[in-house]
Every structure is written in structure tokens, then in C-alpha cells.
Amino acid sequence: MTGIRAAVAIAVKDWTRFVRQPFLMVISVVIPLVFIFFYSLVIPVSNNNPIMIADLDGGPVAERLSEVMRTIHSDEGPYYDVRTTDPETALKAFDDAEVLAVVIIPDGFSQAVAAGDARVELRLNNINSDYSKNLRLRLDAAVGALNEELAGTVVEVEETRRLPTDPTMLGYISTSLLLFGCLYAAMVNTGLQIAAEWNDRTVKNLLLAPLGRGALVAGKVIAGLGQSLASVALVLLVLVVGFDFRPSGSLLAMAGIIGVVLLMGAGIGMVVGVASKKTLATASGLITAAVALFLVSGNEESMRGLAWGQPITALWQLSRTLPTTYAFMSARSIFLTGDVSDLARNLVIVLISTAAILGLAGWLLRRAYTHLTGGQ
Amino acid sequence: MKRINQTHRISGHISGHLDRVGAVARKDVRQWARDRQALAGPMLIPLVLMFLCGILFGFGGDEWNIGLVNEGQGPHAAAFEAEIRDLRSNISPYFRVVTTDAERAEQLVDGGRLHLVVTIPADFDERVEAGQTPVLHTRTYNINTDMMKNARLRLTRAIQDYAAAQVPGAAPVTVTQTTTRPSDVWRRTFIGHSAVVLAVMVGSALNAAIMVAREWEHRTVKEVRLAPRPLGDVTAGTLVAAVIAGGVSTLVTLAVAAAVFGVRIPVGRLPVLAGLAALTSLACAGLGVAIGAWLRDYRTVQPLLMITFAGSFFASGGFSSLATLPRAVQTFDRFWPPAYVFETMQAQAWMAAPPPAVPVLIGCGVAAAAGVGIGAWTLHRRL
Numbered sequence: 001m002t003g004i005r006a007a008v009a010i011a012v013k014d015w016t017r018f019v020r021q022p023f024l025m026v027i028s029v030v031i032p033l034v035f036i037f038f039y040s041l042v043i044p045v046s047n048n049n050p051i052m053i054a055d056l057d058g059g060p061v062a063e064r065l066s067e068v069m070r071t072i073h074s075d076e077g078p079y080y081d082v083r084t085t086d087p088e089t090a091l092k093a094f095d096d097a098e099v100l101a102v103v104i105i106p107d108g109f110s111q112a113v114a115a116g117d118a119r120v121e122l123r124l125n126n127i128n129s130d131y132s133k134n135l136r137l138r139l140d141a142a143v144g145a146l147n148e149e150l151a152g153t154v155v156e157v158e159e160t161r162r163l164p165t166d167p168t169m170l171g172y173i174s175t176s177l178l179l180f181g182c183l184y185a186a187m188v189n190t191g192l193q194i195a196a197e198w199n200d201r202t203v204k205n206l207l208l209a210p211l212g213r214g215a216l217v218a219g220k221v222i223a224g225l226g227q228s229l230a231s232v233a234l235v236l237l238v239l240v241v242g243f244d245f246r247p248s249g250s251l252l253a254m255a256g257i258i259g260v261v262l263l264m265g266a267g268i269g270m271v272v273g274v275a276s277k278k279t280l281a282t283a284s285g286l287i288t289a290a291v292a293l294f295l296v297s298g299n300e301e302s303m304r305g306l307a308w309g310q311p312i313t314a315l316w317q318l319s320r321t322l323p324t325t326y327a328f329m330s331a332r333s334i335f336l337t338g339d340v341s342d343l344a345r346n347l348v349i350v351l352i353s354t355a356a357i358l359g360l361a362g363w364l365l366r367r368a369y370t371h372l373t374g375g376q
Numbered sequence: 377m378k379r380i381n382q383t384h385r386i387s388g389h390i391s392g393h394l395d396r397v398g399a400v401a402r403k404d405v406r407q408w409a410r411d412r413q414a415l416a417g418p419m420l421i422p423l424v425l426m427f428l429c430g431i432l433f434g435f436g437g438d439e440w441n442i443g444l445v446n447e448g449q450g451p452h453a454a455a456f457e458a459e460i461r462d463l464r465s466n467i468s469p470y471f472r473v474v475t476t477d478a479e480r481a482e483q484l485v486d487g488g489r490l491h492l493v494v495t496i497p498a499d500f501d502e503r504v505e506a507g508q509t510p511v512l513h514t515r516t517y518n519i520n521t522d523m524m525k526n527a528r529l530r531l532t533r534a535i536q537d538y539a540a541a542q543v544p545g546a547a548p549v550t551v552t553q554t555t556t557r558p559s560d561v562w563r564r565t566f567i568g569h570s571a572v573v574l575a576v577m578v579g580s581a582l583n584a585a586i587m588v589a590r591e592w593e594h595r596t597v598k599e600v601r602l603a604p605r606p607l608g609d610v611t612a613g614t615l616v617a618a619v620i621a622g623g624v625s626t627l628v629t630l631a632v633a634a635a636v637f638g639v640r641i642p643v644g645r646l647p648v649l650a651g652l653a654a655l656t657s658l659a660c661a662g663l664g665v666a667i668g669a670w671l672r673d674y675r676t677v678q679p680l681l682m683i684t685f686a687g688s689f690f691a692s693g694g695f696s697s698l699a700t701l702p703r704a705v706q707t708f709d710r711f712w713p714p715a716y717v718f719e720t721m722q723a724q725a726w727m728a729a730p731p732p733a734v735p736v737l738i739g740c741g742v743a744a745a746a747g748v749g750i751g752a753w754t755l756h757r758r759l
Contacts, residue, residue, distance in 0.1 A: 021673075023671065023676055024673065024675055024676050027675075027676045027679055027680055028679075031679045031680065031683050032683075034683050034684055034687055035683045035686060035687045037687065037691075038684075038686075038687025038688060038690050038691040038692075039687060039690050039691070041690070041691035041701070041702075041705045041708065042690045042691055042695055042696065042701070042705070044702045044705075045695075045696050045700060045701060045702070046521070046522035046525070047521060047522070047525070048702060049700060050699070050700070050701075050702065050703065050706075065549070074521045074524065074525050074528075075521050075524070076521040079525075081702065081703065083703075097699075097723065097727065097731055098699065099699050100697055100699045100700065113548050113549060116545055116548045117548070118548055118549045118550075119549070119550055119551070119552050120549060120550075120551055120552070121551075121552050121553070121554060122551060122552070122553045122554075123553075123554050123555075124553065124554070124555045124556065125555075125556045125557075125727060125728075126466075126555040126556060126557050126559075126560040126561065127557070127560075127561045127566065127697065127722065127723075127726035127727060128560070128561055128563055128566045128696065128697055128700070129434075129437065129438065129465070129467050129560035129561060129562050129563045129566075130433070130434070130563040130566075130696065131696060131697065131700045132465070132466075132555070132560045133438045133465055133560075136465065136533075136551070136553060137529035137530060137532070137533055138529065139551055140529070140532060140533040140536050140551055141529055141532045141533070141536075143536065143549050143550070143551055144532050144533075144535065144536040144539075146549055147536070147539065147546065147547050147548060147549055150548050150549070151545055151546050151547070151548055152509075152546070153509050154509070154535060154538065154539040154543050154546045154547075155456070155509065155510055155511075155512055155535045155538065155539075156509050156510070156511045156512065157511070157512045157514055157531065157535075158511050158512065158513050158514070159513075159514045159515075159516060160513070160514070160515045160516070161515075161516050161518045162485070162486070162488075162515075162516060162517045162518055162519075163518050163519075165518075166518045166520060166521045166524050167518075167519065167520050167521070168520070168521050169520050169521045169522045171520075172519070172520040172521075172522075188679065192675050196675070199593075276413075278413060279593075279674045279675050280411075280413045280414060280417065280586070280593075280674045280678070281413035281417070283417075283674055283675060283678040283679060283682075284413070284416070284417030284418075284420055284678055284682065285417075285420075287421075287678065287679055287682045287683060288420040288421055288424050288682070291421070291424065291425070291686055292424050292428060295428040295429065295432060296428060296432075299432055301488055301519045302432075302519065302520070302522075302523055303432065304487075304488045304489055305441060305488060305489060305490050305491040305517060305523065306436065306440075306441060307489075308441045308472065308474055309436065311431050311435060312431050312432070312435055312436065315428070315431050315432065337519075
């Protein structure tokens with residue numbers, strides 16, 4: 001009972017300090033949202049590419065090609081955002097480097113199609129192979145669709161999908177961003193809370209209190225989680241309202257996985273905070289770690305199919321060793337795909353790891369007590 | 377005699393300023409160099425983003441791993457298989473066949489180790505000979521639309537090329553491609569260079585902010601306040617130290633980008649890029665001084681700068697050029713200064729015919745003057 005009261009007292013003390021520093025409070029709550037905002041801006045690039053068409057022909061087949069380019073699409077949306085078909089505008093924009101590519105439908109295109117030998121040109125300022133590949137393959141798909149209309153289907157494709165429909169990239173990334181929000185908030189808030197005890201020279205009072213290390217860990221974890229909840233709520237709100245994130249699954253399962261990830265993040269933050277004992281190192285280390293975990297753990301399922309050569313295989317294998325990866329996979333099962341085949345295993349790994357990380361934090365605190373320097 | 381004395385006084389005055397600027401810069405650089413955490417912190421975000429994004433999104437070129445099972449025995453099936461195997465962009469093959477065994481391919485795609493398995497059926501030739509449309513069977517691990525877009529569009533291209541090469545009259549329209557460079561800049565190289573540009577900005581801004589905030593964190597601000605010195609010397613000294621520290625971060629990042637990610641900048645472009653980097657660094661250092669003086673706390677300074685710059689890397693042209701981003705994002709980036717830095721430096725580094733350098737140098741010069749002014753004004757208010 002004393003331990004619980006002490007843990008709550010530590011949490012209340014940290015919350016009071018937190019509230020007294022309004023800017024620190026705002027930064028803690030808003031910063032994950034800043035990253036989410038910026039990262040979300042780049043997501044549509046995977047689906048929709050702006051393009052300009054210089055239609056020098058103006059004939060019916062050329063118009064049809066432009067129309068096909070406007071309509072070809074994935075499960076998420078159209079592949080192209082056709083900005084213009086006016087040749088003068090398109091060619092000038094390319095020459096002025098305002099756009100990196102232009103599709104040129106040459107004069108006489110419609111007659112050449114009738115003769116069975118027409119060409120459409122993709123002119124590229126090829127400073128990024130990913131963009132070149134995306135535009136080329138999309139144009140091939142549009143031309144393929146036009147050829148099918150003109151000359152019939154050459155080869156059909158019958159596809160068997162693992163999931164009934166493709167999860168959208170926005171849904172996939174939104175799940176990762178939500179978990180990033182949880183991890184970032186819990187890691188950074190808890191880590192800074194504990195490192196601040198050394199920074200502010202109050203750690204001796206804390207560690208000399210007649211309490212078990214468990215109470216100290218619990219107090220700091222409760223404090224960190226309390227600060228993180230506002231941040232996570234805001235992230236969830238923005239994802240749902242701003243990005244049309246529609247998680248599937250039960251609310252209880254959602255709350256459960258968010259809670260466990262917050263606990264894991266708080267544990268990681270505490271381990272780093274106690275190990276470094278300095279706010280400078282704790283902040284930069286944990287911020288970088290949160291972004292790295294988002295990229296590595298949040299992309300395991302994408303990497304899995306790509307990992308057939310170095311160095312991505314090494315990165316994929318690293319991701320398989322990180323407990324956070326299993327949290328991302330669990331969340332994706334619950335929020336997005338509904339595929340529960342590995343959910344139980346993933347959750348067990350997450351729970352055991354979380355307990356281990358919190359245990360490590362307690363041990364480090366005990367060690368910090370025995371290694372307390374005289375000046376502190 | 378009077379004129380000589382006046383000249384002596386002026387040169388003594390300038391020399392005094394330079395001494396104080398040098399002293400502040402030396403103090404800040406020494407503290408930075410002695411504190412491994414301050415040294416490493418600003419390098420972390422560019423290096424981590426370069427390694428992770430470069431490997432995750434750019435290391436295999438355009439190659440995509442698939443299973444390819446050819447159950448057909450005839451020449452048409454063989455021609456289609458050859459089309460898939462030989463298909464390539466101008467930097468690498470489009471497909472890498474991991475297995476041709478049907479059972480293994482099924483296991484791999486079920487477990488997500490492959491995103492696509494293509495099976496050319498046994499009756500492929502029979503149907504072609506009979507004038508019917510052959511049907512390919514594919515299995516996908518459709519984890520998201522981006523992965524599937526990459527897999528399906530490559531297959532569509534293979535079908536299109538097969539039609540053009542093997543089926544007379546089936547492809548009345550074909551695509552030709554002309555490029556401004558002989559071969560594409562690999563995405564890992566593009567990302568590596570973006571990380572260097574990020575290091576220019578975040579290195580100067582974060583180091584400057586930490587140098588200023590350190591006076592409050594280490595409780596030495598009173599000494600600075602009480603010292604009989606012009607504020608301009610303190611600001612200038614800190615700016616010089618931050619630009620030096622940012623320069624070291626940038627050089628380390630550039631060395632890694634060159635060694636691991638193939639960043640090779642043409643020598644003739646280096647002077648312009650160095651000029652842009654120096655002015656950008658000064659602008660960011662000025663902003664860093666302002667933020668450090670305004671917030672005075674590592675706990676707020678670091679998250680604000682690290683996350684804002686890391687986010688800008690993705691949204692403002694570091695991950696993909698501005699021209700490739702959606703319209704709404706392009707509109708946002710018109711008002712977001714890092715976007716101009718990424719765009720300008722990428723263009724100068726990679727374009728076959730980069731835009732004229734003078735206007736962008738002037739723009740960076742104005743930004744540097746504004747950054748220094750904001751930094752000096754904020755520091756003056758806080759001290």
C-alpha cells in the first residue's frame with residue numbers, strides 16, 4: 001500500500017512539474033503530431049503521381065490515351081494526376097524544370113495508331129530512379145490498357161489474393177503512425193522525466209527514499225503514461241478526422257494494444273534515461289530511436305518480401321529481433337487486416353518483452369542507487 | 377598624428393571585437409567537442425534516416441523478388457518467361473526470380489516472403505495456338521497498395537512487351553523513353569544526398585540551439601549577462617561555432633553518403649553547392665540561436681528541431697522531389713523554407729542542366745541575413 005501511494009505521489013509530483021512548464025507540455029503533446037503531419041504528406045506519392053501531357057496530336061486516340069491515363073488506378077485511387085494536356089504548358093514546364101517528366105503524344109499519333117505503329121514518348125529528368133520507374137510503369141499500364149481496347153487482350157491475369165482487398169497505403173501507414181505516436185510519447189516523456197532527476201540534482205532524494213525500486217519505476221511509468229495519453233489521444237483524433245483512418249476490430253483490443261505499447265515505450269524510455277542520466281543524450285537518443293523503430297518495425301511486412309540480398313536482409317533480420325516489430329504486426333492485425341493467424345504469438349512476445357524491459361529499468365535504478373556519486 | 381591615432385583606435389576596436397568573437401567561438405567549439413552527446417546528437421537524425429530510408433526504399437534498384445513457375449512446355453511459354461526474366465529499367469532488372477518451384481513459391485507467398493508468384497499455366501501454348509487468350513495465375517501477399525502497385529505494374533509491363541515482341545498487331549502503341557541523364561540517379565543516392573542536405577540544416581540549427589541553451593542548463597548565463605561585452609560578439613561567436621559544428625556533421629554525413637550510398641557530386645558543381653550549404657548553415661544557425669535563447673531547455677529544443685527537420689526530410693523534397701509530390705503538398709512546400717533548400721541542392725547536384733546558381737545564392741544570402749537577425753534579436757531579448 002505504501003508503495004502504491006509512493007508511486008502515485010511520484011507521478012503527481014512529475015505531473016505538477018510538467019504543468020508548470022507550459023511549453024514543455026505543448027512540445028510533449030504536439031511533437032509526435034508534427035512528425036505524423038509531415039510523414040503523412042508523402043504517403044500519396046506511392047499511389048498518385050502528378051504528370052503533364054503534351055498532346056501534340058489532338059486526335060481521338062490521343063484524347064483516349066489521356067483519358068485512360070486519368071482513369072487507371074489501384075485499389076487506393078488513380079495512378080496519375082494529369083495536370084494539363086496543353087502541349088505548350090507541358091513542354092515549357094519541363095524545360096523550366098517545374099516538372100520532372102512529360103508525356104508527349106506526337107503529331108500524327110492517331111494516324112500512326114491506325115497504321116499499327118504509334119509511339120508515345122516519356123521525357124524524363126531522371127534524378128530519382130524511383131520516380132522514373134513509377135512514371136514509366138504507369139505509362140506502360142495506360143498504353144497496355146489502350147492497346148487492349150484497340151487490339152484485344154493478349155494475356156489475361158487471374159489473381160489470388162492473400163487478403164480479400166489490398167489494405168490502402170494510408171491505412172497501413174496510419175497504423176504505424178499511431179504506434180509511433182504511442183512509442184514516441186511514452187519513450188521521450190518517461191525518459192526525460194527520469195533523466196531530469198539527475199539533471200536537476202534531485203535524484204539522490206528520490207533514490208534514498210525508503211521505497212522499493214518497483215515503486216520508483218511504477219511512479220515514473222505512471223507519470224510518463226499520464227503525459228503521453230493526451231498526445232496519443234490527439235494523434236488518434238488527427239488520424240481519424242484528418243486522414244480518414246478507419247480502424248477495424250474491437251475498441252477493447254485497440255485500447256489493449258495501445259496500452260501495452262505505451263507501457264513498452266515507457267520502459268524503453270526509463271532504461272535509456274537511467275542509463276544516460278543526461279537530458280541531452282536521452283532526448284536525442286530517444287527521438288532518433290522512435291523514428292528508427294517506426295521505420296524498421298513499422299515496415300517489417302514490406303521488407304519481408306524484399307529481403308533477398310544484403311543489406312536489406314540484415315535490416316529485416318534486425319526488425320525480427322525487435323519486440324516493437326511484433327507490436328506493429330499485432331496492431332496491423334487488429335486495426336487493418338483482420339488477419340489473426342499470428343496475433344496470439346505476436347501479443348505474447350510483446351507482453352513478455354514489455355515485462356522484461358520494465359524489469360531491466362528497475363534493475364538499472366537499483367544499480368544507479370549503488371553507483372550514486374557524492375556530488376549528486 | 378590625429379588621423380593615425382584614429383586609425384589605431386578603429387583597428388584596435390575591430391581587433392577587440394574579433395578577439396571576443398574568437399573567444400566565444402573557441403569556448404563553444406571546445407564544449408561541443410568535449411561533450412560526446414552534443415557532438416553525436418545532431419548527426420543522429422541525418423545518419424539514421426540515410427541508412428534506414430536508403431536501405432529500405434532504395435537499395436535494390438528497381439528489382440522486385442518474385443516466384444516464377446512455368447508449367448508450359450512450348451515456345452510461347454518460354455518466350456513469356458524470357459520476357460519476365462529480361463525485363464529491366466535503365467538501372468537494373470525489374471524482376472529477380474527467387475524460385476521456380478511451385479510448392480516453395482506457394483509457401484513463400486503465404487508467409488509474406490514474396491509479394492508475387494506468377495504461374496505460366498501448362499495450356500499457355502495450346503491457347504495461343506488456338507487463338508484464345510492465355511491466362512496467367514498469380515498469387516499475391518497483398519499487404520498494401522504500394523507493394524501491390526510495384527508487383528502488378530511490372531507484370532503489366534512484361535505482358536505489354538511480350539505483346540509488342542511476340543504477337544503481331546497486338547501493340548499498336550508503344551512507349552519510348554528519353555532522359556536528360558544517361559542513367560537514372562539511384563534512389564539510395566538521391567536519399568543519401570538528401571541526408572547530407574538535412575545534416576547542413578539540422579547540424580547548424582541544433583548545435584546553435586544547444587550551445588545557447590547550455591548557458592541556462594549549466595547555469596552559466598549569469599556570467600554571460602554580467603560580462604562587459606557587446607551582444608553582437610556573443611552572437612557572432614556562437615554562430616561561428618555552430619557553423620563549424622554543423623560543417624563537421626555535414627562532412628561526416630557526406631563521407632558516409634559517398635562511401636555507402638554512391639553519392640558522387642561532379643567537381644564543377646562543388647563551389648555552388650558549398651556556397652549554398654554555407655549560407656543555409658548560417659541561416660539555420662541563426663534560427664537555432666533564436667530557438668535556444670527562447671526555449672533555454674534541452675528537453676524542448678531537441679524534440680522541436682529534430683522532429684521538425686526529420687519530418688521536413690519526408691515532406692519537403694528529401695525523400696522524393698517536390699515535382700513528384702501531390703498538389704496540396706506542393707502548395708504547402710511553397711511556404712516551407714527547407715523545401716527550397718532540398719530542391720535547390722538536389723537540382724544543382726543531379727540535373728544534367730541545373731538552373732542558374734546566382735538567384736538561389738542570392739535567396740540563400742537573404743535567408744542567412746534574416747536568420748542571423750532573428751537569432752541576434754532573440755538572444756538580445758533573453759540576455
